[in-house]
Amino acid sequence: MSAAHNHALPSTGNERALWAALALTTTFLVAEIVAGVVFNSLALIADAAHMFTDAAALAIALAAIRVGRRPADAKRSYGYHRFEILAAAFNALLLFGVAFYILFEAWQRFRSPSEVQSLPMLVVAALGLVINLISMRLLRAGSTESLNMKGAYLEVWSDMLGSLGVIVAALVIQVTGWAWVDAATAVAIGLWVLPRTWLLLKESLNILLEGTPEGIDIDEVARTMRSVDGVEDIHDLHVWALTSGKNSLTAHVVHADGVDTAALIERLKKILADRFRVHHTTLQVERPACQHAADGCNFVEARLHADPRVC
Numbered sequence: 001m002s003a004a005h006n007h008a009l010p011s012t013g014n015e016r017a018l019w020a021a022l023a024l025t026t027t028f029l030v031a032e033i034v035a036g037v038v039f040n041s042l043a044l045i046a047d048a049a050h051m052f053t054d055a056a057a058l059a060i061a062l063a064a065i066r067v068g069r070r071p072a073d074a075k076r077s078y079g080y081h082r083f084e085i086l087a088a089a090f091n092a093l094l095l096f097g098v099a100f101y102i103l104f105e106a107w108q109r110f111r112s113p114s115e116v117q118s119l120p121m122l123v124v125a126a127l128g129l130v131i132n133l134i135s136m137r138l139l140r141a142g143s144t145e146s147l148n149m150k151g152a153y154l155e156v157w158s159d160m161l162g163s164l165g166v167i168v169a170a171l172v173i174q175v176t177g178w179a180w181v182d183a184a185t186a187v188a189i190g191l192w193v194l195p196r197t198w199l200l201l202k203e204s205l206n207i208l209l210e211g212t213p214e215g216i217d218i219d220e221v222a223r224t225m226r227s228v229d230g231v232e233d234i235h236d237l238h239v240w241a242l243t244s245g246k247n248s249l250t251a252h253v254v255h256a257d258g259v260d261t262a263a264l265i266e267r268l269k270k271i272l273a274d275r276f277r278v279h280h281t282t283l284q285v286e287r288p289a290c291q292h293a294a295d296g297c298n299f300v301e302a303r304l305h306a307d308p309r310v311c
Contacts, residue, residue: 015065018149021135021156022058028131029055035124039117042109042186044124044166049098051128054135056094057155060087068243081243085207091155092201095193102190109183121182122170125163132160150244158196162189210240213247216276224275225251228267230259239278248280254287261285 029051036044064084072079139153169185172178203214212218218239225234233254241247249272255264265283272278 015062017138017141018058018062018065018152021138021152022055022062024131024135025051025055025058025156028128032124032128035120039120039124041117041121041166042105042182044121045105045186049102051159053091053095053098054152054155054159057091057152060091061149061152063087078242081246082208084243085204089201089204089208091152092197092204095155095197095200099190099193099197102186102193106183106186106190109186110180118170118173122167122174125166125170129160129163129167132156132163136160154196154200158193161192165189207241207243212239213241216247216278221249221272221276221278224271225253225268228264228271230256230264231268232256236284239276242280245277246280247276247278248282249278250282250284252284252286255285257287 029048032044032048032051035041036048061084064087067080067083070080135156136153139149139156165185165188169181172181206212206214216239218237221239222234222237225231225237231253235252235254237249237251239247239249253264253268255261265285268283269281272281
């Protein structure tokens, strides 16, 4: 019986891009809050509130990168990579709070409409759109590597849509004088944020609960491993993510007689890395299969074995 480990892990996002986007977003955030109060625009204040979550998301993303660089120690043998998932979950909760606040304020405006200065509102929203587009370009590359970076990128992307909404609202008010369009735009921004926020929170919770990573079918993993020459069976198979892009796998591998187990493990590790992007594996090879109680088998074994008492 032997074990093998592969600790090759993907890299983190672009810290310099995060710093640049944070500086741009924070500077304009202050300007937008002042403009929203001065020009009495709830849509601007709603967009500023959303931009605040952008700034918070960027700051937390930076903190996660810094903390994630800390080396593993005796208390945290995996290191601090999971911190970025906590950051993403916190950002999702923050977004929920902001969305509900925007909806509440919009309801108050519908009940008691007030005059909106549409021209200054239009100018400020146009400047915000430019800031959002620059930030999106800075963050786009890293958004495919990390859930934390993805959250920050989507924050800015949705705020870009919010800026477009405010621009449209300002134009409509300028032409028609319909002040209620300001509150309606704020409602649209709030409702747009909620489902996207839920998806971000759902992805974060799945990782925190050590669920199977998005895009990986654990049954397919089991079938692929069983198809390798020299493998008779796979059991106690578990796949989870330490953080986004850092997938891990453990399994017991029952091998045939006369198989070079070291070579077999290397073949399995390569297949798992190439096909499923699993870069941290722990494989225990056995001959014959070990015996487990019913509660020792995972859900894959319960479906694939006729007798659930034997793994």
